[in-house]
Amino acid sequence: MLIMSAERKKIITLQDFVDFITEKNIKCVMCNAKLPKVVHFYPHKDGLIDLESNKRVWAYIVCDKCGYQNSFVKLLNKIRW
Numbered sequence: 001m002l003i004m005s006a007e008r009k010k011i012i013t014l015q016d017f018v019d020f021i022t023e024k025n026i027k028c029v030m031c032n033a034k035l036p037k038v039v040h041f042y043p044h045k046d047g048l049i050d051l052e053s054n055k056r057v058w059a060y061i062v063c064d065k066c067g068y069q070n071s072f073v074k075l076l077n078k079i080r081w
Contacts, residue, residue, distance in 0.1 A: 014039050014059065021061075021075060029074050033065035040069075048072060
């Protein structure tokens with residue numbers, strides 16, 4: 001899946017983003033635990049743009065420790081890509 005930030009500034013694959021989070025050791029925004037490499041997503045009007053389907057999706061990573069759903073939007077804000 002190719003995604004574009006809501007501001008249409010960057011285009012990446014979900015896998016590229018997960019790899020970047022892993023490389024930069026980005027942690028859960030709630031408990032600061034290491035995040036798994038599993039991405040979940042569902043249709044959402046304010047989400048990232050899936051360029052393959054031209055639909056918006058809300059993408060997030062669930063923290064194994066606290067269960068918090070770390071949205072890509074919050075993770076992007078944390079790393080300021």
